Amino acid sequence: MTATLLTNLRIWNGEDLSPADALRLSGGCIAAVGDGAELAAGHRGRSMDCGGLTAVPGLIDAHVHLELNPDHRKAPEKQAGEDRLPQMAERAEAMLRAGITTGRDLGGGAWLELNIRDRINAGELLGPRLLCAGQPITSVGGHCHFWGGEAADALQAEAVLRRQVARKVDLIKVMATGGVMTASSKPLNPQFDLPTLTQIVGLAEDHGLSVAAHCHGTEGIRIAAEAGVRTIEHCSWVGKDGWASDYRPEVAATVAARGTWVSPTISRGWQRFLDNPETKTLGRIQGAFSDMLARKVPLIASTDAGIPGVYHHQLPLALPVFAQIAGLTPAQALRSATSAAADALGIDKITGRLQPGLAADLILVHGNPLTDLSALAEPAAVWARGIAVKAPE
Numbered sequence: 130m131t132a133t134l135l136t137n138l139r140i141w142n143g144e145d146l147s148p149a150d151a152l153r154l155s156g157g158c159i160a161a162v163g164d165g166a167e168l169a170a171g172h173r174g175r176s177m178d179c180g181g182l183t184a185v186p187g188l189i190d191a192h193v194h195l196e197l198n199p200d201h202r203k204a205p206e207k208q209a210g211e212d213r214l215p216q217m218a219e220r221a222e223a224m225l226r227a228g229i230t231t232g233r234d235l236g237g238g239a240w241l242e243l244n245i246r247d248r249i250n251a252g253e254l255l256g257p258r259l260l261c262a263g264q265p266i267t268s269v270g271g272h273c274h275f276w277g278g279e280a281a282d283a284l285q286a287e288a289v290l291r292r293q294v295a296r297k298v299d300l301i302k303v304m305a306t307g308g309v310m311t312a313s314s315k316p317l318n319p320q321f322d323l324p325t326l327t328q329i330v331g332l333a334e335d336h337g338l339s340v341a342a343h344c345h346g347t348e349g350i351r352i353a354a355e356a357g358v359r360t361i362e363h364c365s366w367v368g369k370d371g372w373a374s375d376y377r378p379e380v381a382a383t384v385a386a387r388g389t390w391v392s393p394t395i396s397r398g399w400q401r402f403l404d405n406p407e408t409k410t411l412g413r414i415q416g417a418f419s420d421m422l423a424r425k426v427p428l429i430a431s432t433d434a435g436i437p438g439v440y441h442h443q444l445p446l447a448l449p450v451f452a453q454i455a456g457l458t459p460a461q462a463l464r465s466a467t468s469a470a471a472d473a474l475g476i477d478k479i480t481g482r483l484q485p486g487l488a489a490d491l492i493l494v495h496g497n498p499l500t501d502l503s504a505l506a507e508p509a510a511v512w513a514r515g516i517a518v519k520a521p522e
């Protein structure tokens with residue numbers, strides 16, 4: 130495989146601005162990050178003058194559902210069939226072209242997204258690196274029970290988990306509270322008690338898998354953090370008076386102390402909160418983020434793509450909204466979608482930073498995303514595992 134030298138870059142390496150101005154890509158990996166003139170000496174292969182574009186690591190969306198069609202307003206009633214695969218492949222390709230080089234799929238009913246994952250890995254389809262959870266473990270009639278992962282007790286939860294392991298999932302998803310999409314469940318209510326969730330986390334660990342827990346209500350957030358899940362999805366602090374009405378600092382302190390990552394699934398549609406600043410909800414959500422950040426609760430970017438109106442390729446458009454709602458600087462928001470996300474997902478030895486030895490997952494953008502995140506909206510170039518998906522003009 131010939132090497133490619135990219136020169137005349139501003140490089141944000143996943144953590145900070147780098148003094149380097151050139152990258153050498155070889156064999157699907159980043160071979161070197163350094164000075165353009167130095168790297169050019171002895172370089173054999175292609176060279177590309179990038180005209181001052183900014184390079185950042187490929188983006189990571191920590192919460193998507195490839196199986197779900199964002200144009201459908203209702204929860205699916207039956208198991209998806211293989212006829213759904215072409216559409217899912219299109220969604221994966223759209224993600225990649227938008228600069229999302231890794232996606233974590235947090236649930237489907239028929240393991241179709243694992244089929245997409247494997248065909249991307251085999252080079253048969255264009256798409257992001259996918260980490261897939263398969264069927265989420267849920268209570269009987271609980272959130273997304275239609276995906277087939279119902280469990281009445283710890284023993285049944287174990288059976289659901291073993292079924293996912295047999296299908297070669299990358300992690301386990303648990304619905305720790307009810308959700309909005311499932312009428313028979315309530316976002317406020319926990320679906321599993323602490324002993325059951327602790328057992329699920331332990332069994333997942335035995336298989337080398339982490340657990341992502343869907344949590345809206347505060348009691349579910351507490352149980353999930355204490356049980357030792359890796360990521361808390363949504364983390365909505367739902368109370369009797371609605372979204373973010375039950376923020377409890379002592380629970381946030383537990384989340385921070387356990388090093389549990391929070392994945393708040395803020396999509397571009399949350400702009401509606403910013404457009405109506407008089408609503409109580411925005412103030413409550415922003416208050417929760419402000420206290421979580423003060424407590425150093427680690428955050429990662431995610432969108433829940435696939436739910437109604439949330440398209441799979443729109444993480445770049447969601448990041449400015451996420452930054453504004455959570456009170457993040459552009460650099461913090463970028464880390465949440467690159468290096469921090471890779472750390473949270475346990476793939477920091479693979480991707481998430483522009484450093485030698487990691488996968489050549491990167492995007493080039495016009496403008497400066499460190500001052501204006503909207504620069505991410507239309508990447509000028511995208512490489513995924515060294516393959517130029519979109520090349521600079």
Ligand SMILES: [Zn+2]
Pocket residue numbers: 192193194235433
């Ligand atoms: Zn979801």
